Every structure is written in C-alpha cells, then in structure tokens.
Amino acid sequence: MNRFLFVIADFLSRPPGFYVLIAAMIACTAMVPFGLTNVITYALSVAAIVITGVVLIQGYRDTAAIHAKLDEIIVALKEARNNVVGLEHAEPEEIRAHLARLELEAAAADQEAEHEGVAGSDTLDGIQRGLSKASPAAAKRNEVRRQRRAQKR
Incomplete structure (x- = not known):
C-alpha cells in the first residue's frame, strides 16, 4: 500500500x-x-x-x-557528536531539551571567543580550537588547516 x-x-x-x-x-x-x-x-x-x-x-x-x-x-565528521543522529525520532520534550543544551553551549562558545578576542575571519579558528579540545586528531587536522590558510595569505 x-x-x-x-x-x-x-x-x-x-x-x-x-x-x-x-x-x-x-x-x-x-x-x-x-x-x-x-x-x-x-x-x-x-x-x-x-x-x-x-x-x-x-x-x-x-x-x-x-x-x-x-x-x-x-x-x-569525526568532531561532531553522534548523539544527534536520529534525534528526529525522539519525543518533542527531548528535542527541546537537546536544543536548549546546544544553545547554551553556543552562547558559552561565543563568550569564550569574545574573551579570547576571536572575531571576524578568526571565528573559524576559534571554533576549530574548541573542537581540538575534544580530540588530539582533530587538533592536528585543525593545525594543518591553519598553517595552509596562513601560507595562502
């Protein structure tokens, strides 16, 4: 059917x-x-x-x-959290709670970026530095990316 x-x-x-x-x-x-x-x-x-x-x-x-x-x-994406996969099947309350946690994390990351003086085109570097704390492999990849961007400038 x-x-x-x-x-x-x-x-x-x-x-x-x-x-x-x-x-x-x-x-x-x-x-x-x-x-x-x-x-x-x-x-x-x-x-x-x-x-x-x-x-x-x-x-x-x-x-x-x-x-x-x-x-x-x-x-x-190795840096991404896999706990959001399948979130669309969760109850609405669970989705709202997860969204609230993500918004809090984003606000905290913004405050940390402002505190570190990260702005404009450096925002991507700030995000990558935050992701680098999660895994050493991510830190290495992000460092290589930063070096390549610096060479292009």
Whole structure:
C-alpha cells in the first residue's frame, strides 16, 4: 500500500498529475448544468483529501531525505557528536531539551571567543580550537588547516 501511495503522490506532485487534477475539476464544473451537484461536491472533496495526502507524503519524503543526508554528514565528521543522529525520532520534550543544551553551549562558545578576542575571519579558528579540545586528531587536522590558510595569505 505504501508503494502505491508513494507512486500516486509522486505522479500528482509533478505537472502532469496537476494537469489531471485540473482536468477533473473542469469536468466536474461541466457537469453542474446536468444537476450532478452531489457528485461534483463528492469529487471535489475527494480531490481535496488527495491533494492534502500528496502534500503530506511529499513532505515526509523530503524530510526523511534531509534527515538521512544530515545524519550522513554528522557521522562523517569525526568532531561532531553522534548523539544527534536520529534525534528526529525522539519525543518533542527531548528535542527541546537537546536544543536548549546546544544553545547554551553556543552562547558559552561565543563568550569564550569574545574573551579570547576571536572575531571576524578568526571565528573559524576559534571554533576549530574548541573542537581540538575534544580530540588530539582533530587538533592536528585543525593545525594543518591553519598553517595552509596562513601560507595562502
């Protein structure tokens, strides 16, 4: 059943599917003079439900794809914390709590950067120094990156 719904949603979310819905609406409007208002009302109600379903299914697919891509990036970055992978499946309270922790950490990092005098283009270096505290390998990579940027200037 899911496969069928995804195929229908995919078709209806593209221009040919939209044209089919427009043609169906025109056909319903053409039936009004024949006294088929109940049929027209029913058909338009079903069309509205189908369109709503298409929007929801396409939104689900887009969101799932974005989460998969972000999870791939998080896993690929050695410095990133992997505990955020799959956070979209958590309860809303857990997500809000995690977001609050991240905002506190970001505010603390901003204050630390201001305290160290990191500003402008040096902000990236400040972030990398913060990440370097997490792992020696990250520290080495970041040092190499800093040296390369310095050579380019």
